[in-house]
Amino acid sequence: MKKVYINSIASISAQKTFDNTRFLEEICSYAETVLPVVSPNYKDYILPAAARRMARGIKMGVVASKLALEEAELENVDAIIIGTGMGCVRDSEKFVSAIIDNDEQYLTPTSFIQSTHNTVGGQIALGIGCKGYNFTYVHSSNSFESSLLDAKLMLQNDEANTILIGGVDELGAHTTELHKVVNHVKKNIENSLDILKSNTEGAVFGEGANFFTLGNEKKSSTYAEVIGIKMYNTLKSSISDLAKQFITSQKIAIAHIDLVILGNNGDVTFDGNYNELSSELFANTQQVYYKHLCGEFNTASSFGFWLASKILKNQHLPKVTKLNNINDSSFKYVLLYNQYRGKNHSFTLLRKC
Amino acid sequence: MSKGVAITGMGIISAIGNNVSENYKSLIEGRKGISKISKIDTIHKNAIMVGEIDFTNKDFEDQLGLSADNNYSRTAMLGIVAAKQAIANAGITDIKKYSTGLISSTSVGGMDMTEQYYYEYLKNDKHRKYIDSHHAGDSTQKIAEHLGIEESLVTTISTACSSAANAIMLGARLIKSGELDRVVVGGKDCLSKFTINGFKTLMILSDTYNTPFDENRKGLNLGEAAAYLVLESDKVVKAENKKVLAYVKGYANANDAFHQTASSENGDGATLAMEQALKVAGLHPSEIDYINAHGTATGNNDLSEGRAIVRVFGNNVPDFSSTKPYTGHTLAAAGAIEAVYSILALQNNIIYPNLNFKTQMKEYDITPQTELKEKELHNVLSNSLGFGGNCSTVIFSKSQ
Amino acid sequence: MEALKQELKENIIEQLNLEDISVAEIGDNDPLFGDGLGLDSIDALELIVMLDKDYGIKLTDPKEGKVIFESVEVMANYISANRKK
Known part of the structure; x- marks a missing residue:
């Protein structure tokens, strides 16, 4: 069986992680219970014509995938495997509320299309012209791990040599409100860095995209096995x-x-x-x-x-x-x-x- | 990676039957499950037809013995019904005897409840129990719980209309690589206002019975369904002296990388998927006896898929048909529904008719099988093609 | 007619999220699809809804859109002749 290496990484998070030359030297703390990402300038990476239908989750995924491919010096991969718990939840919210608010009339397709869970994987494939294997796992806190397991099996068995994997989820305002009413989100906090001392129920919610290229050959850029x-x-x-x-x-x-x-x-x-x-x-x-x-x-x-x-x-x-x-x-x-x-x-x- | 992947059990619920034998009876009798919608109050009810399952949510709750405070979406209940049948069919009485995983798929998840209580959730707590059942993984978790699968690999795939084919594919790879001895694979989706309106905005819903591969096809009928297969390793089959229904012989997933929703006119992704699946199976195209096509009856799918079939099979296109006229397009369940139908075809040496076909398409000269046909079958190829250019092929075979 | 064309251009930009394009950049006879504005089949579906919502014109076959949405000029003529609101 072949070995599996992490050959590049990219992160868009509530910290300034998209600059991979830095490593959590400067920390952002928040006094809110919901932490949005520190966004890179998406326009630097995505053409306006392509970006116009993209909600934040897709933009995060597309940019993180570009950064990861760039670091590994890859233009394409054999497979793209994404993990996302909720998919493009903002578009789902937009379409559900449009159905209810307009009594099923005058609905347009864009938010429905984007709400499909495999939108990020599909958009990345479209962007780089990847005709290979393209899977999306949507299993709560094991979504990303499922993509990792799948990629590992493929690389070990030599079914692929390079694979892009990623975990991506975006915050949606209504969904967050729903999680607040069932106490999955903490009521309030003073400082997000102190959550372990909170002694209260619920979590501080966030969003982000963390992408990696995995390969069965070690490279100069390799991070770990x-x-x-x-x-x-x-x-x-x-x-x-x-x-x-x-x-x-x-x-x-x-x-x-x-x-x-x-x-x-x-x-x-x-x-x-x-x-x-x-x-x-x-x-x-x-x-x-x-x-x-x-x-x-x-x-x-x-x-x-x-x-x-x-x-x-x-x-x-x-x-x-x-x-x-x-x-x-x-x-x-x-x-x-x-x-x-x-x-x-x-x-x-x-x-x- | 040379191990066999045996199918030892299957279960299904669809608009044409509540179990495997009812589905088979409808298939050979040419009985469609397509009707006007009755369980969802939508303004489109006179403009569309669907493949709806007769049981109400209350019926399912009673069948499954769920308490009044349960938070099961219809998707979850359909899935549990079908998965339990599959386990019983495989003769499994102690699920913990072998390491058993569950790979399930859905596209709507708990959307059927979310769209009913979306704003109400914020006003009062009456239906808040369903907030937790919205995400796609919830219905899978509930199936695992009902099957007694614990501390194991349980995950959910959502790649639109190819989802269940991809669940079967991952399951087969997990068995082949020795990761698991046994895995339950399949998919489930219920009807919802969300998908009805979504496909309506794409203007690909037919107002009458869907007619795959017909020149005058008007679009698809949505359907609801769930189906599961039990896949077992050679080791389990041997140790338990299992009856094998069929084998998962080949599989592949490829991407069209052409457009967000539409398939490329020449069916690049579908061609790649079929070619690679044949390669994995070690089969020559001439060894495929029947193709259970995706055949949704949209203008775009049938043109693209038909061209891909011609590209792969040349002048020797095997008998092919779409079973969507029976069930409607059941989205993330479709690949599993059609897997059950493919296995039944192999077991009974039967090819189902592509119902509702009248007029030959102009773009190519292949014609679907329109009458029930008896023929010795060895290998059946099943296609599932979805949004995001997601194209999957699974090949089922009588022998290993 | 000029007012309708102006209105159409504004609505197209707004509805299709064409952030980087201004009304002045869309010529009356510029092709909206392909080489012109670069719109695609999803945009066509969006425009069909716009026709229905703003002008009461219902199209049942997306293929009809191909002809009607050739340019702002063609769209404006079609709308004037067929509008119900």
Whole structure:
């Protein structure tokens, strides 16, 4: 079986991450419970004729894909595999409200077309003329992980040599309001960087696009190697047991893990799984977190994957991500763990190249 | 990657039947499930026809034994009905005996509830339970729960009208690569105002029965349905001495990269998908005995798909037909519905008629099979083509 | 007729989100599709809804749009002859 490498990365998030020469030196903090992305100048990347029908999610995805392809010096790829929890939710909202507000009359097609979940993947393919495999996964907090697993299978089995994968979700005003009335969003916060201290239910919501090119050949731009990815729709035993099983199945030991990247979002009701790992199994391992930087969304874990890639390549931990102080360098194996509201758990294992 | 992918169970609910045998009976009797819409109050009710399932949401809640405070969308309930049939058909009594995953697809997800309570959600809490069931993954999660699939690989694919074919494809690859021993694959979509109005804005809904590959075709009929297959590895088939219904022999997904919604006139994406699927199957085009075409009866699809078929099969185009006149276009479920029909075709050595066909298309000279035909079948090719240029082909075979 | 053409140009820009194009840049006889403004089949569907909503003209076959939406001039003539509001 061939190996799988992360050959380039691109991130558009609530931080200034689209400039890949920087690494979280300057941090944006927010006093709101919903964090929009810091947008690059989309016009620099997308022609006005193409941009006129694109909602933010598509723009983010298209620009992030361009940045990732550019860094890997690729003009095209063999496959495009996208993860998105909600797709282009703004267009969905626009079309539903138009149906209701106008009693099904005078509706136009654009928002319906854009609302289709695979719009981002389709637009990227259209833009670069990629006739290859094009999949979109839409499974809550395992959307991005599904695209990673699919890409890994293809590359290992030599069904493809280069693949663009990405996690993308945009905020939609009405959808956010709905999540507020059911308390999935925190009522208020003073500082988004302090969410783990909030001791309240709900999360701080966000949006973003984190894209990567994966390949089965190592390049000068390579960030890390993807060793393993496993998803669990539910948790019936204990998360520590699943973590041990996963690590053993990768033929390494707990002690080999140099860094754990956790998806804590400060929701007192559901952070227990993370806390169990950080206080027990990985108590003596360096731990980092990131949802205080990018907010919670279905593909927020792709920001964690971006963070892991950056850390492994630079061998540097941004201070703002640290959960504890064990070590600052020599990271070889990095384990990521994520879940949302107690469902759709995943472990991802990366290795330094 | 040389392992076989056996299909050991299937389940289906569509406008032409509530289970596999009812669907087969309708298919061979030429009985359409297309009618005026009755369950959704839409201003277009006199201008469109649909493939609707008779059961109401209340009927499904009773069948599934759901409590009054459940938050199941119609999409989820259709999916559970079909997936449970598939598990029973595969003779599975202990789902935990082998590592079992679920790959499901949908395009509308819980939109049927969202479009009813969109503004009400903000005013009172009566229907807020459905907020959580809106996202596409929710119906898949609920199916997993009903099947008893725990701590396993469960995910959802949404690539418009090719979604379920892609779910079958991923499932087959997971078995071949040894990632899972068993995987339940398929798709589900219910009718909604959202999709009715969406396709209406594209001006591709027919006001009468859809007529695939006909010169005077007027567009598609939407339908609702769900279908699931149980795929098992050679290991499980051997250990359990399983009866194999058919094998997933080949598959491919390719992109037209031509236009956001329309297919290229020459069917580049569909051609690539069929060619690569044949390659994966190790079959020559002449070994395909029947094509279950996507055949939505839109001007664009049938022209593009027909041309692609000619490009791949040349002067030896096998018998082909679209079963959309029976069920309507069931969107993200279509690939799974037609997978069940393809397997039934193989099992019974039957080719279904392409109903409603009258006039030969001018752009090419291939003609769909219009009468029920008995013929020894070995390999059946099924196409599913969708928005975003998403083109998929799956090949089902009698032998491994 | 001039007022109608002006109105059409403004509505086309607004409805089709042509941010980078001004009314002055659209000539009465410029082709709207293909080499001209570069509109496509989705825009044609948008314009069909505009005809219905603003002028009460209902088209049932998108192919009719191809002829009617050739240019602003052709559109204006068609609308004047067929408008119901």
